[in-house]
Amino acid sequence: MPAQAARNARPLSEHIYERISDEIVNGVIAPGAPLVQEQLASEYGVSRTPVRDALNRLVHDGLATLEPGAGYFATTLTRSEVEEIYEVRKALEIMAIRQFGAQYSHIELARLELLIAEGAASADPEELFTATRAFHLGLAAPAKNGFLLKTLQSVWDNPVQRLITRSYPLDKAKLDRVADDHRRILAAARAGDPDTLIPLLDLCHEKD
Incomplete structure (x- = not known):
């Protein structure tokens, strides 16, 4: 069909x-x-x-x-509702990263770097959301637990995630801040150090 x-x-x-x-x-x-x-x-x-x-x-x-x-x-989003969504998303991403010890391949790191560039060049909230979603799913992608990854994707695919992104004004300052946060995460991913990466991810979830 x-x-x-x-x-x-x-x-x-x-x-x-x-x-x-x-x-x-x-x-x-x-x-x-x-x-x-x-x-x-x-x-x-x-x-x-x-x-x-x-x-x-x-x-x-x-x-x-x-x-x-x-x-x-x-829906009128409240701060507590946004925090609840971030809490679940963050916990799943951290669980995934812990499973493989933040050991990324060169190809995986190159894709994360490309997604940062795409996010920084976003022209509207939908483009930024797409790049940010792909970046965070890419951070978790090497985990071998398929159910965990599907659950994480379902959280990102919930339309409330897009609504959250739309609730914040998109300007150059926001694009620069998101890109800077993601570059710091990428640097920790390159070092293969989950103990450095995860605290940065925790901070990033308060802003994305």
């Missing part, structure tokens, strides 16, 4: 989910804005059922909240 046909064959609720998700992440739908089933169904030209299914998935993924008696609302 061609790729386009396969996409069209997906449940309608999945298409609606992706559209609302993108609008929340990109700021088209403001934090805290009500997500009214009837209005969304009318706007997208569908019935309420796929919209309701999509909204429930958004709640599950952390992009929306359901308040009994009031309805659905776009």
Whole structure:
């Protein structure tokens, strides 16, 4: 089945989910804005059922909240929620690095260096997020525990991660800071010293 046909064959609720998700992440739908089933169904030209299914998935993924008696609302991220996500992501990355003792190949190090350059040249938050995601997954990639790596990837692929990136202004100062933090991590990776690398990773997670 061609790729386009396969996409069209997906449940309608999945298409609606992706559209609302993108609008929340990109700021088209403001934090805290009500997500009214009837209005969304009318706007997208569908019935309420796929919209309701999509909204429930958004709640599950952390992009929306359901308040009994009031309805659905776009997520407003709190500092504690961001810290919870960072805590889980950081723990998984550290666990992976500990497994192989931060012993990277020349090819792995070269890829990390390339990703730093891509992040520094980012023109928008989505490009920066893509490069940052790839950099951190690349730090963990040599670990042999496949389940650990899949779990880490699923954390990064949660749309809330993109929402966090979008919540911070993108300017040259941020690009320079992220690139500098990643270069310090890369230097520790080149030295093959997990005890130096991991504290830097801990600090980096407070900023990415």
